[in-house]
Amino acid sequence: MDLEKYNEKRDFDRTKEPKGELHKSKGALQFVVQKHKASHLHYDFRLEIGGVLVSWAVPKGPSADPSDRRLAVHVENHPMDYLHFEGTIPAGEYGGGTVMVWDTGTYHTEGNEDIKKDDSLMQKQIEDGSIKIVLEGTKMKGAWHLVKMKGDQKNWLLMKSRSDSDSNEKEFVAKSVLSGRTMEEISKTDVEWNSESAHQKEKEKPLQKKK
Numbered sequence: 001m002d003l004e005k006y007n008e009k010r011d012f013d014r015t016k017e018p019k020g021e022l023h024k025s026k027g028a029l030q031f032v033v034q035k036h037k038a039s040h041l042h043y044d045f046r047l048e049i050g051g052v053l054v055s056w057a058v059p060k061g062p063s064a065d066p067s068d069r070r071l072a073v074h075v076e077n078h079p080m081d082y083l084h085f086e087g088t089i090p091a092g093e094y095g096g097g098t099v100m101v102w103d104t105g106t107y108h109t110e111g112n113e114d115i116k117k118d119d120s121l122m123q124k125q126i127e128d129g130s131i132k133i134v135l136e137g138t139k140m141k142g143a144w145h146l147v148k149m150k151g152d153q154k155n156w157l158l159m160k161s162r163s164d165s166d167s168n169e170k171e172f173v174a175k176s177v178l179s180g181r182t183m184e185e186i187s188k189t190d191v192e193w194n195s196e197s198a199h200q201k202e203k204e205k206p207l208q209k210k211k
């Protein structure tokens with residue numbers, strides 16, 4: 001697990017995204033889903049595995065309907081600090097646009113409720129192209145599957161498991177679980193990133209007057 005591609009793609013003098021450094025969280029494994037209004041609106045699904053956030057771009061976002069399989073394109077690993085990243089990547093930079101923390105929480109592998117941090121099993125599931133996990137988020141709850149498409153390097157399918165109906169689409173509200181803000185509200189607020197404390201300081205950015 002490394003972050004070379006993540007660092008290569010970004011100019012950290014320009015973007016407020018965190019620099020890529022490996023570190024594992026202390027408690028249970030973490031996940032985050034970020035709503036990202038880049039050139040195309042999509043959701044980024046990220047799972048902590050081996051000290052990084054292994055990431056998939058999901059164009060349509062997750063669906064609570066088990067018959068609704070959503071394309072999830074495997075993209076570069078992101079650093080653990082990205083769990084808390086919400087703000088706007090400057091236009092013209094890689095991934096330029098607004099990022100919302102749409103959902104976050106902990107997860108564990110399916111059938112292993114007692115094992116809160118099974119990194120080695122997750123590494124094996126990635127290699128096997130079959131991930132079966134239980135999410136404990138605010139919006140996404142219960143068993144979810146992420147399955148690699150046969151004969152494909154990047155394309156996976158994200159789906160709610162038929163085994164339970166814990167997740168409710170009605171809970172998929174369009175606001176940040178971190179700040180309660182809408183995409184529009186985030187886009188109007190400048191966020192100062194402080195990676196050392198992993199806390200964000202927010203300040204209002206004066207709206208630019210159009211000439």
Ligand code: MN
Binds near residue numbers: 036038043044057095
């Ligand atoms: Mn993205």
